[in-house]
Amino acid sequence: MQKNDTLLKPVEKKSKLGKSKKTRKPKKKRYFFLKFLILVLICVVVFMACSLYGYRYIAEGTAQAQMPLTEQTGVVFKVSSGSSAVNIAEQLKEQGFIDNTQLFKLLSKFMGFDSAYKAGNFIISHDMNYYALMVVLSGEPLKNPTKDIMIPEGKTLIETVAILSAQGYIDEGKFLRIAERETEVFNFLKDVKATDSRKYPLEGYLYPDTYRMDEGWTEQDLVDRMLNEFHRVFKQEYYERAEELGMTIDEVITLASLIEMEAVHPADYKKISSVFHNRLNSDIKLLQCDATIQYARIYEGLGRTSAVLFKDLEIEHPYNTYKYPGLPPGPICSPRIDCIEAALYPEKTNYFYFFATPEGENIYNETLEGHNRDQQKYGVSGFN
DSSP: OHHHHHHHSOOOOOOTTSOOOOOOOHHHHHHHHHHHHHHHHHHHHHHHHHHHHHHHHHHHHHHHHHSOOOTTTSEEEEEOTTOOHHHHHHHHHHTTSOSOHHHHHHHHHHTTOTTTOOSEEEEEOTTOOHHHHHHHHTSOOOOOOEEEEEOOSSOOHHHHHHHHHHTTSSOHHHHHHHHTSOOOSSGGGTTOOOOSSOSOTTTTTSOOSEEEEETTOOHHHHHHHHHHHHHHHSOHHHHHHHHHHTOOHHHHHHHHHHHHHHOSSGGGHHHHHHHHHHHHTSSOOOOOOHHHHHHHHHHTTOOOOSSOOGGGGGOOOTTOTTTSOSSOSSOSSOOOHHHHHHHHSOOOOOOOEEEEOTTSOEEEESSHHHHHHHHHHTTOOOOO
């Protein structure tokens, strides 16, 4: 019985190395491979779906960005100079163009728009997707609308500021604060200082003309434009001529401003200049210029008057040329180039007196007797 029992026992197979061989499980490996394959397929499908969605999103955004819009059909969106993608995203959200600032910033960075945004005005709409907004805001801004700002001649700085302020062009306080500053940026202003007698060093140098200003300009921009225009018209020749006459640039502009205010017709510019030059170079010295009285009245808060009266000549003011000899402390308006040239190149005459008839004609005389006689002849009362 023992032999049979022994024979009935299963014999364990051994490998050549004497170890038992384990049974393989091919089904388990196939299961893991199948899972991996499914995962890859899912990733491919997701990638393709995202790519398709991204392509359609970009195509839709491109079409939206190319759609022509006007200020009537869209909204003007302003990007200030120096704005970052963060600033723009916050503005867009505030104005209801996007819902998620983080997504806009992420897409801006990922798609290369982060540093491509430009300052200026753009027309966009609430129908645009993020990509369309990025394309438009990185494109060319609208041409800035302009305004023609007319600076009148023959007005004091205070009058000019009041006119521009009434038209809504400037903030009166800001402009006057700029006009009070001394500056040495230009040669013609290097020696011009603010004093008790002269509050605004820029009086006389804000050249009268019409200036086309881009939208968004400031009071400082306008002042800079006017000073640059003065610099353009005031040629080197004029500096040399002023030196020949023994005058400073400020004295030349002050004299030109008196000519600007006294002359009605261009033909009188150089004749009036000759009267003032003759007085300055004589023992008379007093210029007795009515326009300086008007200036004094304005700065005393009295305003202009239709006619200068005897009582006006008693105004205690440094610009009263009936009381104080020589030129006033500074210009009384911003003169045109014709008046500046007249101040530099007066006509050669022996005139010391002039007055305007009721018809606007200027009558000149060499003597006080002739001056008084002609005033009586034309029915004009004088102060000399």
